[in-house]
Structures are given as C-alpha cells and as structure tokens.
Amino acid sequence: MRRVVVAGIGQTVFGKFLHRTVRSLAEEALSSALADSGIEAEQIGVTYFANALSGLVTGQETIRGQVALRNTGVMGRPIINVDNACASGSTAFHLAWLAVASGQADVALAIGAEKLTHEDKSVTFGAFASGVDVEERARLQMDAPQGHSVFMDIYAERARRYMASSGATPEDFALVCIKSRQAASTNEWAQFRAPVTAEEVLGSRMISTPLTLNMCSPIADGAAAAILVSEAFAQRLAKPRVYVKASAIVSANQDGLGTTAAERAANAAYEAAGLGPEDIHVAEVHDASAPAEIMLYERLGFAAPGEGVALLRDGVTSVGGRLPVNPGGGLLSRGHPVGATGIAQLIELTTHLRGTAGARQREGARAALAECSGGQLGADSALAAATILTNF
Amino acid sequence: MRRVVVAGIGQTVFGKFLHRTVRSLAEEALSSALADSGIEAEQIGVTYFANALSGLVTGQETIRGQVALRNTGVMGRPIINVDNACASGSTAFHLAWLAVASGQADVALAIGAEKLTHEDKSVTFGAFASGVDVEERARLQMDAPQGHSVFMDIYAERARRYMASSGATPEDFALVCIKSRQAASTNEWAQFRAPVTAEEVLGSRMISTPLTLNMCSPIADGAAAAILVSEAFAQRLAKPRVYVKASAIVSANQDGLGTTAAERAANAAYEAAGLGPEDIHVAEVHDASAPAEIMLYERLGFAAPGEGVALLRDGVTSVGGRLPVNPGGGLLSRGHPVGATGIAQLIELTTHLRGTAGARQREGARAALAECSGGQLGADSALAAATILTNF
Structure with a gap:
C-alpha cells in the first residue's frame, strides 16, 4: 500500500x-x-x-x-x-x-x-429517523412526537447512564458547549460562532432530559x-x-454488546498507524450531543474510564490545551450537515498539521485523530470510523 | 494488485x-x-x-x-x-x-x-423516479401519470431513435423477450420462466410506445x-x-455527449483485461427494456453499429449460440431487484465459467462480460459498470 x-x-x-x-x-x-x-x-x-x-x-x-x-x-x-x-x-x-x-x-x-x-421541519426529523433500524423503531415506539430527532432521545439515555456512572453533571455538558463555541469563534466555516454562557446552555429548551437545545448538534x-x-x-x-496514516471502519457487534464501535475503530487505527492515544496532539470527535464528547475522551483512550470529565474541566481539550478536541467547533458549533461532517473533521485536522489553523492552532501538532460514529443499532452506534493524519 | x-x-x-x-x-x-x-x-x-x-x-x-x-x-x-x-x-x-x-x-x-x-404501486414508481436528476425531471415534466416508471419513457425514446437509425422493429424487441424467457426457463432463480410468443409480447399492454409491458423489466x-x-x-x-479479470465504472460525460457510458466502461474493462469483445464467450447486459439489449450488442463491441439486430435474429446471442447474452434471463425474465441485479449477472457468468450452468451452459466458456448501467442524466445513463470474469 x-x-x-x-x-x-x-x-x-x-x-x-x-x-x-x-x-x-x-x-x-x-x-x-x-x-x-x-x-x-x-x-x-x-x-x-x-x-x-x-x-x-x-x-x-x-x-x-x-x-x-x-x-x-x-x-x-x-x-x-x-x-x-x-x-x-x-x-x-x-x-x-x-x-x-x-x-x-x-x-x-x-x-x-x-x-x-x-x-417542514418534520421532513428533516423524519430523515434522521432513517438512521436507526426502522422495524426496531416501530417496535420500541421510538418515534419522537415532540419535534426533534429520535437520536436525541438515544443520546439522552446514554447521557443519563454516563452521569450515573461517572458523576458528570449537566454543568459539565454546558462546559462542552462553551468550549465548543470558543473554538468555533475563529472558524469562518462554523454555523455558531457567538459565545454562550452556562446559564444560556442550561436554560435553553429541554429537548430530552438532560439534553437542552444547546447541547444538541444543530440542523445544517x-x-x-x-x-x-x-x-x-x-x-x-x-x-x-x-x-493519511491510518483509516479504519467498524460496525456494531452482532449482539450489540462488548467494546463499542468507536473504541474498536480507534484501536484499529492506532494499531495500523503504530501510534497510541498519547501520540495524538489534536482530535475531532463525534459530539452529536455534548455528553458524547466527554464519553469519547474515554473510548478513544485520551482518559481512563470515568476520567473524561476531569480532562474537560482541566482545560486539556480546549483550544490552547495539550490535546484540543473539536477545535473547529465540532458538530455542536461548526454544524452537522451529516454527509459532510466526517470530511470537515479531517479538513480541520489538516490545517493544524499544516500549521495554518491560525488562532486555534495546536502548536507543534504532529498527529491527529478524527472519530465519527454513524446510526444506531441496539445499544451502540451502527458503525464508527477513525482516521489518523500525521505530518511525518 | x-x-x-x-x-x-x-x-x-x-x-x-x-x-x-x-x-x-x-x-x-x-x-x-x-x-x-x-x-x-x-x-x-x-x-x-x-x-x-x-x-x-x-x-x-x-x-x-x-x-x-x-x-x-x-x-x-x-x-x-x-x-x-x-x-x-x-x-x-x-x-x-x-x-x-x-x-x-x-x-x-x-x-x-x-x-x-x-x-401502493405508486410508492415503487416514485422510488424509481429518484434515479434521474429530480430538478431536471420537474423541469421536463417527466413524471409519469400513467402508473409506470419514468425510465420506461426514457427507454422508449431511445428505442424510437434506434428503430429509425437501424431498421429494428417491434418484432425484434419481441424476439429479445422470447429469447429471454427461453433462457430463464432453466433458471430456478428467475421471476418469469414460462415461454411467451411474439403475439403475446406485442399484444401486452402498451407502456410507452413502442414498449409493451413484456418488453419492460418487471418490479422484483x-x-x-x-x-x-x-x-x-x-x-x-x-x-x-x-x-475477476477487470472491473471498470464510469460516469456520464459532463456535457452528456460523446461515447456512451456503457461503451466507455466496456472499453476500459477490455483494456485492463487485455481482451476484446471477440474473446467474450458469454455476457450479461442491462436489458432494462428489450431494445436496450440489442443496442448494447453494438456498444459492447459484439456487433458493428446498426448490426445488433442481425446478431439477435441469427440466434448468435441465444442459449446454444456462439455468444449467449443474458443466458440467465436478464432483467426482463430473471427480474430486476435493482441493488441485486449487478451481482446476479456475475453469479450467472460464474456458473458458466465453472461449467455448472446446466442446460444453458456456454460450452468452453473462458471469458465473460457483465455490463450494468445506472440512472439517467440528459441523453445517457448516469453511469455504467463493466466486469470481465475468466477461468484462466
């Protein structure tokens, strides 16, 4: 090859x-x-x-x-x-x-x-509903009558489980949003560049507890x-x-159990690249909801299980931190035109590896990781992709 | 490779x-x-x-x-x-x-x-209508109110042009159908295995002149x-x-003019395989309508322009002929479950190259060609694929 x-x-x-x-x-x-x-x-x-x-x-x-x-x-x-x-x-x-x-x-x-x-917004939400097993959706009566994507109910359920196991709070999720907007403020391609406060995030419309509107990636x-x-x-x-040092795609496990798709995709990419999470200087991850970003810190090996929140609170993953995550604003602030998102992640990482990311440049970036999940099957994403870029 | x-x-x-x-x-x-x-x-x-x-x-x-x-x-x-x-x-x-x-x-x-x-059959026909440029479809008022796929109007227009230039007649198109059913009669996977007569084909419901129902690939x-x-x-x-000796995919030309996608795909596959049309012993082609099969004889190099009909009339492309085309029944008789068709073509050809095609075996088959077209842009298919299989 x-x-x-x-x-x-x-x-x-x-x-x-x-x-x-x-x-x-x-x-x-x-x-x-x-x-x-x-x-x-x-x-x-x-x-x-x-x-x-x-x-x-x-x-x-x-x-x-x-x-x-x-x-x-x-x-x-x-x-x-x-x-x-x-x-x-x-x-x-x-x-x-x-x-x-x-x-x-x-x-x-x-x-x-x-x-x-x-x-007609219901057309858009209906399209999102094609990203789960439609028979399962009907059986579980997952169709959302409230006028939002069925995915936000799925993400909310995951967030509640993560809060119970890790001690993460809605304030932490608001912190992801604040960090995301700060990052996007210098990204001329981003959908939302204005700063938000914790009060605004926590006070925005509740979509699916604990997810408020600002914690959900927007339609774009x-x-x-x-x-x-x-x-x-x-x-x-x-x-x-x-x-392109490595690129890996995996699907959910047959029984929906075991290691998540995101973790397996990242591990496959690390192995193919001969690199580990400690070698990554900047990352873009699939923050379709704010809590997902924190969970992904753990799945991608940036933090031990339960310690993702500490990474966030310590500013490690902010622009200017040791390992900026979603410096382009992520799905939350750059926006999420679904088919374009995975490539937009890699565009952002490429600018860091070229040294042309301007105000949000991760200085000295040598290796970067993008992770993107897709769809939903049972308890896991239907698939995940991980890509590692380097400038050496 | x-x-x-x-x-x-x-x-x-x-x-x-x-x-x-x-x-x-x-x-x-x-x-x-x-x-x-x-x-x-x-x-x-x-x-x-x-x-x-x-x-x-x-x-x-x-x-x-x-x-x-x-x-x-x-x-x-x-x-x-x-x-x-x-x-x-x-x-x-x-x-x-x-x-x-x-x-x-x-x-x-x-x-x-x-x-x-x-x-509701209109749901199925509506799905087919997604295979053309939907803006062009609206502009040209191509939506078929008669209860058939918009593609049959496209194919009918092509057939009329071909009749004018080659002298082909509706009786020739009926002959394609008769040959197709004869081939499918021994294919246990085919949708239509009973023989048809010219009278039945020509007397079946007119879909879009000159295409009668029997000349159109069925819903499957x-x-x-x-x-x-x-x-x-x-x-x-x-x-x-x-x-798999060669596999080529091309899209329509930017201006929709020049050599057709089918011809360019076949030429690319011939070149990659180091073979020519004269080396092909058996073929499966995209007979979404009966006239298309005859036109494809010419585009794939089996006959000179305007001489496809002679190949058909002489029985060259029938089971038992020198170059059986669509020995599995083609889209017309095997059926056309769209996403499955291209692979079904290659399954049929594989059986000939294995020597296990039974009553419809092309004896001594060494090389086989499959051609499949897709969608419509302007005057040409939106794309075409050609695959050459061999047993040497």
Missing part, C-alpha cells in the same frame, strides 16, 4: 440555507478543494460522494453524486455514492484513501454534501471535500505534506 | 414478495454464498452492501447494510453502503474486488438486496451475494477457480 497525501481541502460555510441545493453546495466545496490543491478536476481519477439524508429531504436518491457533480470536470470517470449515516463523509474519505493507497488512482476525491433544511446544510493523492503525485504540489 | 477469485455465489429467487424484508432476503443470499464457498461469515473482512430504492419504499436509509445484516457474522467489521442506481450491485462487487486486489482484505463480500413491492424483490478472495486464500477452497 502506498502512502497517501491530503493534497487539497475545501468546504462551504455550514448553516441553514433553505434555498441552496446539494449541487450548489457540492460545487462550492469542490472548487475550494481544487483551488487549495492546485489540481484540476480533470486529474481526479475517482470520486466518492457521501450523502446520508438528503434523499428523504429532496427526493434525489441513487445517483446523488452524478447529479450533484454533473456540471464539473470529474464527470466521465467513476463516481461512487456511499452512505454510512453520520460517518458517510469518513467512509468516502476511507475509500478515496484506499483507491490511492492501492494504486487504483493517483488522485481521488472524497466529497460530502448534505441538504437538511426543509420548510453544507459540503466538504478532500483531494487525496499519491506521494509521487504530491511532489509537484506546494502545500505542506499531510499524510 | 493481487488476482481476485470469485469464491462463493448465492441468491434468492427474484419475484414479488410483499411480506419479505430486505433483511430476510439479504440473509438468505448471504447464507447461500457462504455455503457455496465453504467460508464462514466471520472470515469476511469487509462488506459492501448495495441497495438503491428500498429507502423510499421502506423508510430504511443510511445504515441499510448494518440493519439488514445485524444478525449475521459479518458484524463488527466494516460494512459500507453503496448506491449507484441499477449498477449498485456492480459497484459493490467492484469495491469488494478492489479491497481484495489491494490487499486490504483476504475475503470481501459484495451483497445487494432490494425490496420494491409495496401495497430479491438479493444476491458474491464472496471474493485472494488467490492465496482460494488455495484452500474446492470450487473451480473463476477470476
């Missing part, structure tokens, strides 16, 4: 753009990634297009990438549509990495685009793209070299 | 199974492929799951494979959901081939499953699976060796 370089990155601002299309978002992210790389669209050998929920919002399914990119120079060559729920973008990135690593292509594009806003539209190339191809490019 | 062996194949009967689920169909196909190969589910390193339209029929999207396979031994390891319209199964096969060829996995599963029947549910392994892994298996 060949070494693979992240040669170009680009994204749209994430936010609510009722009148923009998947195509318009995808075209903007692609143009931006091409400009960043100095590569022409015609040089892209294969495209992996990630989209999870727009089919149910817009009616466009099955040839989503070909439709979104039909006016661009990637046409003619293979376009493969992938969908792995919230980890769809990570999956596209994984396959693009594999295409280059295996020698199938010298230049591969991973692009995720999502259109979630709809005049947006797109993100990454161009991966072989090391030989990268010789002709000017950007600082960032490598 | 390593050589890749088709180690196991299995499918369900294709047909209308209103009360079966995607999971039940997928589990049956997987069990059958495992039994055929002598491989255990736990040995499968990565799974590519193809489904195109069931999301709009059943509401289950985004983690389709994880939900369908949650009770099987493939769980825990990566499951990647792919969607490329009618070529979804071919795409899953392509990615499984790449995973093994690149050394990422020694054993990879390509599985396609589709649930299309619904008590079903699943198909193929297990691919490295040559080293295949040493321990008992089955005759069938190799």
